[in-house]
Amino acid sequence: MPEISSRFEGLGVGFAPYLQPPGPEVVRWTVGEPGFSTPEEILDATIEELRNGNTKYTRGAGSMELCQAVADYVSKHHDIEVAAEDVVVTPGAKQAMLYSFLITTMPGDEAILLAPSWASYEPMLEFIGAVPVHVPVRKDNFHPDLQAIRDAISERTRVIILNSPCNPTGAVFTPEEIQGILDIAIEHDLWIVSDEIYSRMVWVDWPHVSPAALPGGIERTIVVNGWSKSWAMTGMRLGFLTGPPNAVKAAMKSQANSASHVPTFMMEAARVALSCEDSVHEFNHEYRKRRDIMKDGLSKLPGIRVIEPEGAFYIFADITGTGMTDTEFADGALEAGVQLIPASLVTEGDGFIRVSYATDEEAIREGLSRLGKWLLDE
Numbered sequence: 001m002p003e004i005s006s007r008f009e010g011l012g013v014g015f016a017p018y019l020q021p022p023g024p025e026v027v028r029w030t031v032g033e034p035g036f037s038t039p040e041e042i043l044d045a046t047i048e049e050l051r052n053g054n055t056k057y058t059r060g061a062g063s064m065e066l067c068q069a070v071a072d073y074v075s076k077h078h079d080i081e082v083a084a085e086d087v088v089v090t091p092g093a094k095q096a097m098l099y100s101f102l103i104t105t106m107p108g109d110e111a112i113l114l115a116p117s118w119a120s121y122e123p124m125l126e127f128i129g130a131v132p133v134h135v136p137v138r139k140d141n142f143h144p145d146l147q148a149i150r151d152a153i154s155e156r157t158r159v160i161i162l163n164s165p166c167n168p169t170g171a172v173f174t175p176e177e178i179q180g181i182l183d184i185a186i187e188h189d190l191w192i193v194s195d196e197i198y199s200r201m202v203w204v205d206w207p208h209v210s211p212a213a214l215p216g217g218i219e220r221t222i223v224v225n226g227w228s229k230s231w232a233m234t235g236m237r238l239g240f241l242t243g244p245p246n247a248v249k250a251a252m253k254s255q256a257n258s259a260s261h262v263p264t265f266m267m268e269a270a271r272v273a274l275s276c277e278d279s280v281h282e283f284n285h286e287y288r289k290r291r292d293i294m295k296d297g298l299s300k301l302p303g304i305r306v307i308e309p310e311g312a313f314y315i316f317a318d319i320t321g322t323g324m325t326d327t328e329f330a331d332g333a334l335e336a337g338v339q340l341i342p343a344s345l346v347t348e349g350d351g352f353i354r355v356s357y358a359t360d361e362e363a364i365r366e367g368l369s370r371l372g373k374w375l376l377d378e
């Protein structure tokens, strides 16, 4: 058998080892997937488009109607002003991230990640030969340390990767912090890739602000977003990116030479989703409730310190008070019937666990009761 290319040597797979489906008796707090059904209007649009025969090749960046709807959506909700021609609809936000990394780095170039960061960024960067540089966030609230970002910039730095609201920490960066990061990017002529997939899930009283909405931001920011989280469409694989014309042209080339486009019959469904505001509000109402139950329950357990979860649907809890490492804790929790993620799988995650409250309320309550029995009986 011939050897595979060396690019896969040592390449990580993020949280994957802890995301494997356990037995049915185990409560899953691992998966970042909304515990709701996809709204009916979206399903209807998909089926109708299939019946209409929209199953052939089409415009690579997505239908003009869909791209216009995305441009209108980001203008309305995030003050990002772009034309429909500057939108590329991709198979998930993940693919849009990959294009963004290809667009902003050459092999050997450095990309700044605010650590701990989403587990897929590092392997994705390494996949294309870019070098991830982890800059720790503040441990008291997971917000960025602007001086540490400045200190990490070198001759090879090309891009700062932002993800607010953040997976895994749940932090929502303040408008001042986003402005501070944009100032640094302008000063050093860097790109920003802003993964805004959780942009509608903010539980604090400051808003999500995109660097692309600030003066001087859109020229150097590639915004990545998608349908998976806010409309419960994870399996439909729909994301998008937008940014300045040179980046968008390169994204179109990336897509033309790989995925071609998202399924033709999904484009109308994606357009319909952008107007399903009732579902977004209904889901968010539930997430707030679930967040409070999870936060209060975990805070009562011995040795666990919960840092305020500000957005997305994750809690990143410090478990060092239990005397266990995070992997020991995750393994013990699994034995007690709760699957969760030991955060040492990512840089700067040692001593923390990540739990998702996207799951249903019953699974949250049951998991809390199992962890309680395990930790209190020890």
Ligand SMILES: Cc1ncc(COP(=O)(O)O)c(C=O)c1O
Pocket: 032, 091, 092, 093, 094, 095, 118, 163, 166, 167, 195, 197, 225, 226, 227, 228, 234, 237, 238, 239
């Ligand atoms: C921060 C972040 N970005 C991107 C994605 C991927 O989204 P998609 O399903 O659109 O590829 C996820 C999914 O977990 C995520 O947490």
